[in-house]
Amino acid sequence: MPAHEMVTGERERMLGFGTIAKKVFGTPNDRKIKATRPLVDRINALEPEFEALDDAGLKAKTEELKSRHAGGESLDDLLPEAFANCREAAKRALGLRAFDVQLMGGIFLHQGNISEMKTGEGKTLVATFPAYLNALSGKGVHIVTVNDYLARRDADWMSKVYSALGLTTGVVYPRQPEEEKKAAYQADITYATNNELGFDYLRDNMKSELDQMYQRGHNYAVVDEVDSILIDEARTPLIISGPSQDRSELYVGIDKLIPELTEEHFTIDEKTRNVTFTDEGNEFLEARLVEAGFVPEGQSLYDPESTTIIHHLSQGLRAHKLFQRDKDYIVRDGEVVLIDEFTGRMMPGRRLSDGLHQAIEAKEGANIQPENVTLASVTFQNYFRLYNKLSGMTGTASTEAEEFAEIYGLGVVEVPTNKPIARIDEDDRVYRTGPEKYDAIVEEIRKAHEKGQPVLVGTTSIEKSEMLSDLLKKADLPHNVLNARQHEQEAQIVGDAGLPGAITIATNMAGRGTDIKLGGNFEMKVQEALAADPDGHPDEIRARIEAEQADDEARVKEAGGLFVLATERHESRRIDNQLRGRSGRQGDPGRSAFFLSLDDDLMRIFGSERLDKVLSSLGMKEGEAIIHPWVNKSLERAQSKVEGRNFDIRKQLLKFDDVMNDQRKVIFGQRREIMEAEDLSEVTDDMREEVIDDLVDTYAPPKTYADQWDAEGLDKALKETLLLNLPVAAWTEEDGVDQEELRERIEKAASQMMAEKAEKFGPEAMRQIEKQLLLQTIDAKWREHLLTLEHLRSVVGFRGYAQRDPLNEYKTESFQLFESMLDSLRAEVTQKLSQIQPMSEEQRQQLIDEMRRQQAQAQMAAAQAPAGAAAPDAEAAGPAVAQVEPLVEGFDETDPSTWGNPGRNSPCPCGSGNKFKHCHGRLT
CATH class of the missing domain: 1.10.3060.10 (Helical scaffold and wing domains of SecA)
Structure with a gap:
């Protein structure tokens, strides 16, 4: 037998053994799912008992469970009854009965894991189960969302469930009245965005009185879209800042010099988003800066005194060469507003640090705002590691499982779907040039539109979405565009994306929080009809819309369901999976395809030259695409390299934070x-x-x-x-x-x-x-x-x-x-x-009042100053750490990590007999 056949045969046998072993023992994920079955069965067995309770009985059950927990029963012991009670409350309050897989998702969340659940599987309802169970301790639960709209919507929607169970619900949002915010944090379950939680934590640590503080501790958090919050946004710290001196003349002066530079004066590294000046560039700039009066005669750019000017020159060059208008930011009303690279949303109030935002303002001729100095900062890694227990849910987490485990100690469990996935994921189509790719995209959209199939087109930037929109206009194809410019109409556009033949261009679909339902969104249709016919009978209108909805849904399913057409691969496989996951919800039919070209950023940066040579040698004609599973695998390998590099960046950032x-x-x-x-x-x-x-x-x-x-x-x-x-x-x-x-x-x-x-x-x-x-x-x-x-x-x-x-x-x-x-x-x-x-009584009071006034001014700055984020590739400031609750179980006098927080004047837990402040609690 030839050697290569022996090797192939051996490999196939090994793969076969692996497959047999999985069938016999199951994957680790399968075993976790199997372990929850008995719990789900116990919850289901309790259903008749809880159905027999009246509304007051559900609330009485909550009080009973609270007292039993206070008496020593663990939350794990109470889980079956708590979940059964919560399911019954949701059934009565919302008309939704949780599926078994939703109960499983809730169990994994309670255990401190990430529940990976596909789009449309009802994650919003799933969160109520662990939230209710953990709220029985009376220490509060935070449910974290990616934007204020979702925080308000989910709080309003799910508060009906919590109210039926006798619990209170609060929602935290920016510029909220102080008393209202304090009450929201005192509620049993609090909905808030990750940003607002982090900023309130920083503000609390700038207060001068305990009763002024908002947060009452960090007991348990459920993070929705956990990958977006704990990974995508974890590269930038939250910063509360105050203005420093005005240096607008410096930014404007430097901005005038940048266009004079030629390619021999600098080098750009797109992978690390860094720029450096060459020796020729330094000599040229030195001469020009002396002429402009920014550097004194005889001072070199290599001198220590030139550090600041070199820093601002680098930022000016980055502003011109690495930050693009309508992709990284937009200019609105004379203000430079950043765009979130992951969601495509505007981020008003967020500013790039270290003078980079000012450099972009100078480039765009916008009003230059003074640089800010940091008053307080915290990274999301360190903020969310404050919680005694953390959990999360998303449709895409398994590709980042290593990071979740290493940084946050979170396991990832893939929860089965309620119905089998019917979506067809096609192999990527790779074209040689961008124009060929876009011609094929327009043709593919036309075919789908003509047969009544809704199309969701995913792009990576506003610029590309608007360019594609122009192509569709020329082809007479009606469509909607969803990006940062259309932020206000987001819910409406997403609601209409499932209508027969609808074409929707989306800059990014991560964390949108609204499902695309086949045939369109029923409730939105009803609201539109009621607004158009205020004198009509609501029941009759609902019945008519319901019939139309059923007809539209049937037409869309017959046409093949929602077609997700991606125009480019993202740096992260997870973002691609989020886009794909918009199709095929709850067992609906659907299809997805990625159209790529060698001009795409990912292909260009990560080795398209070799692939171009291969395609040329194959003799491909114009307009032809290469379609093969091997291409998918090589692209995914490139993406995993980028993900690994980004993980290393975040890990390094965290190492400096931990110092x-x-x-x-x-x-x-x-x-x-x-x-x-x-x-x-x-x-x-x-x-x-x-x-x-x-x-x-x-x-x-x-x-x-x-x-x-x-x-x-x-x-x-x-x-x-x-x-x-x-x-x-x-x-x-x-x-x-x-x-x-x-x-x-x-x-x-x-x-x-x-x-x-x-x-x-x-x-x-x-x-x-x-x-x-x-x-x-x-x-x-x-x-x-x-x-x-x-x-x-x-x-x-x-x-x-x-x-x-x-x-x-x-x-x-x-x-x-x-x-x-x-x-x-x-x-x-x-x-x-x-x-x-x-001094006199009056003078004494004036002194105290003045001290309080100065303290209040600092707090006002914290509450009102723009809460800026560092540049996406900037290094973070240090972490922020809150009080840790004293540990009772597992106390070890030789291990300070088990001592909790002894008072400074308490005896040192090590048993020395000295006060803590004179022993292990010494400040130096």
Whole structure:
């Protein structure tokens, strides 16, 4: 037997064994599905019992389950009854009875997994089951959506179910009145977008009073469109920022220079979206910048003083060469508005960081807004890892299962569809040129339209959707366009996309939240008919529309169902799958096809030259396409490489974020303790003692003699820092005065001075002053520290040229900067408290009011300032970490991660007998 036949035969046998093993043992996914069957059977067995309950009985059952959980029963034990109760409530409130596969999806969500459920399988209803069960603990549940429209719609729709069960529902949205937002977070189940949750978390950590905070903890979250939120949007941090100095002249001046550059002056890397200047470019720019007065004569662009100007030149070049109008942004009313690359939606209020947005504004002649400085920031990775339990649902998650497991500890379970999928997924068609591809697309759309088959055409940018729209107009094919420009008509356009012969061009269908129903959306048709005929009888109109709907649906099914025609492959297979998944919902017929050309971005960037040679050698004629499963596989391999690279980018971003975790724990933990504390005198006393320790160590170092001490320097420092006028020089000349004696005398004098001051102020006023002063100083120091770390992050990458690991360098230097910040924090608080002089009641109140006013201004900036995101390829700021609930089970005195959050004045859990702040809780 020839060798190649032996190899082939061996491979086939191995594949055969694998297939047999799967049939015998099942895949891991099959085993997870099988494990839920007994639970689903128990829920179904309870159905008659819950059907017999009246409406009050369903609410009474909720109270019973709550009390049983409070009495020690686990949520897992209560699951069958809770799910049965929730199913019955949904059946009565919405007329929807959950299928078994929906119960399975709910079970996986409760277990802290991602339920992958196809489009049209009813994920909105699925979320109610784990939300209801976990809300029984009384700690609140967050259901996270990708936009405000879906948050409001789902909250309004599903609140009927929760209300029937005796639970409250809240919805959080931007610019919401404060009391309303607070009430929404206090509800049993809260619907909100990922952005608003993250921003409210940041705002909470800028508040000065506990009762001003919105969120009450992070118990359990169900994330809808989890791949979009935790992966696509996780490359950019949420940033609350405030304006800095106006530098519009610099941006405009630099923008005038960019068009003068030629190709020999710079290089562009499209894969990493980076630009660099060549030596010729630097020489040319140096001369032009000196002429324009931006760089002084004799200063080179290679000098350290030129770092800022080089940074802005790079951003200007990126604005011109890498950011395209109507693809990455649009200009509306003189304002540059970013477009979400994944959903095609406008993102008003979002701004690119590091001067890039200003560079685009200068390029477009728009109003240049000042750059912003970061007041607070958090990445979605670190925000969502705050939750005690996290889960998610989407139609496409399996391609990113590794990232979900590694970053968030989430498993992905593919939940079976209620009915078998009847969609036909055709092989990709690859054309040599773009015009050939678009000619074929128009012809394919015409064929489908003529036989009454609705077509959903997927494009990757507004520019391409409008170009295709022009081609369809020339071909006299009526159609709708759905992109960022038509954002307001989104629901209507999606609702009509399933009508017989409808043609809809969509920039991106990810996270639209509205199903395309064959024959059109029944409820929308009814609303239109009622609006057109206000005097008509509603029941008669509904009956007529119902008959028309059934007829239209039958025509569409006969024509083959919804035809999804994609004009390009995305960088991610998951986005392609989301588009495909719009067809074939709930067992409906459908088909999907991808039309590609060698001019497409993905093909061009990732090696279309080889394929072009192959196609040329095959002697393909104009207008012909290559169609073969091998082409699909090679494209998917290219996509998986891009996905892997993007995963590495996000992983690296998270590594730098994690360096900040401990620092944020200390800062946010300290803020919360300060807000909770009634009396902060012990904290300020400790700070004062440590400042005195540092002063004594500096001017009277250990293991030195008194005649070596700098008595004059210490005396001056004590006057400046503590307003103490002490006979330091005389003390140092006394026999037997060592460093410890000196320290004790200074501490005694300082304590006496502060005690007298507190007596004159009055205990209540002194406590208020201490609290406001501590919060104000911590916030100011933390903002300065964030800015310093941003600068460190931007330059630390260059350490790689010196064969030093940038991450390790960042860890070391950020820790040193943090220690330095804490030292200056202690010194500043001590100095300010020492300088405060006794005053009248009126003056005291004015001081406290002024402190509160300054704190309120910072909070106002947090609430109203544009919440910008960094550039999509920019590195993130550090993570934000909230309080962790104390752990009772699994406590180990040798493992600090099991201690929860001991109070600073509590005994240290390690058993040393010292206070926590003097043991494991030391700030330095």
